[in-house]
Amino acid sequence: MPNDRRKTARRSLALLLAAAGCCAALAGCGAAPDPAAPPSDKAPGSRGPSASRTAPSTPAPASTAPENRSLAGRTVVVDPGHNPGNFQHSKEINQKVNIGTNRKECDTTGTSTEAGYAEASFTLDVSHRLRDLLVARGAKVVLTHDADRPWGPCVDERARIGNAARPDAVVSVHADGSAVGNRGFHVILPARVREGAADTAKIVGPSRELGERIADRFARATGTAPSNYLGGGTGLDVRDDLGGLNLSTVPKVFVECGNMRDPKDAKLLTSAAWRQKAAQGIAEGIATYLEG
Numbered sequence: 001m002p003n004d005r006r007k008t009a010r011r012s013l014a015l016l017l018a019a020a021g022c023c024a025a026l027a028g029c030g031a032a033p034d035p036a037a038p039p040s041d042k043a044p045g046s047r048g049p050s051a052s053r054t055a056p057s058t059p060a061p062a063s064t065a066p067e068n069r070s071l072a073g074r075t076v077v078v079d080p081g082h083n084p085g086n087f088q089h090s091k092e093i094n095q096k097v098n099i100g101t102n103r104k105e106c107d108t109t110g111t112s113t114e115a116g117y118a119e120a121s122f123t124l125d126v127s128h129r130l131r132d133l134l135v136a137r138g139a140k141v142v143l144t145h146d147a148d149r150p151w152g153p154c155v156d157e158r159a160r161i162g163n164a165a166r167p168d169a170v171v172s173v174h175a176d177g178s179a180v181g182n183r184g185f186h187v188i189l190p191a192r193v194r195e196g197a198a199d200t201a202k203i204v205g206p207s208r209e210l211g212e213r214i215a216d217r218f219a220r221a222t223g224t225a226p227s228n229y230l231g232g233g234t235g236l237d238v239r240d241d242l243g244g245l246n247l248s249t250v251p252k253v254f255v256e257c258g259n260m261r262d263p264k265d266a267k268l269l270t271s272a273a274w275r276q277k278a279a280q281g282i283a284e285g286i287a288t289y290l291e292g
């Protein structure tokens with residue numbers, strides 16, 4: 001059939017490119033689309049959440065070691081904190097939304113390093129790396145946004161996107177903006193909340209398990225210590241004032257990868273090699289949680 005011939009021709013081209021070391025042109029190498037695959041559920045220009053397909057259709061070369069596909073059939077939502085466009089949309093992001101325990105700003109600009117590296121850029125970068133690592137393990141990954149909208153989403157919409165994807169886990173990626181000398185990462189867990197639209201009774205336990213796994217693997221992968229300014233050295237903090245957690249109906253945590261306002265932490269956060277380690281730690285934490 002014409003379609004089959006076209007697929008065969010594309011596969012041959014793909015293998016040729018692989019042999020030439022032309023990674024960026026291939027599906028499964030970063031975010032390059034696979035021309036032989038059916039269209040994804042995300043229309044071009046869509047402002048909704050972006051889904052990554054679970055598997056490249058191009059067969060791996062015979063010499064490649066067996067892949068770890070332990071997350072096949074699993075769905076993970078990755079929520080890049082803030083949005084690089086938020087600072088130009090203060091009116092929109094300052095509108096109040098219901099977070100169950102309170103009414104709070106739709107979203108915030110996030111923090112930045114002293115030199116001006118924005119948290120919103122950091123969260124997108126780590127989220128992309130995390131997505132690629134999870135997809136490589138077979139997971140379906142949904143991003144709550146990909147800077148493909150001018151601002152937001154609002155925190156309540158971030159929770160709704162996470163819930164609607166019916167994922168096995170949700171991770172919101174952030175970096176903190178605390179005082180100089182405050183260093184290290186921490187993972188924020190949902191508190192037990194039952195108020196208004198918020199009811200976290202079912203997610204408190206599994207979210208803690210997810211958070212403990214991520215804290216453990218994050219420390220190992222990055223070689224950095226848990227926060228020295230909260231969490232009592234555990235790298236875990238529980239909060240009831242975050243709409244993204246209060247309104248979640250699926251296991252969810254926030255990862256604060258470090259303190260952007262501290263020069264020593266900032267040096268790590270601005271290193272692409274360190275961000276890859278951070279993503280690796282988060283991915284391994286999610287994998288160990290899902291693998292039980």
Ligand code: ZN
Binds near residue numbers: 081173174
């Ligand atoms: Zn943040």
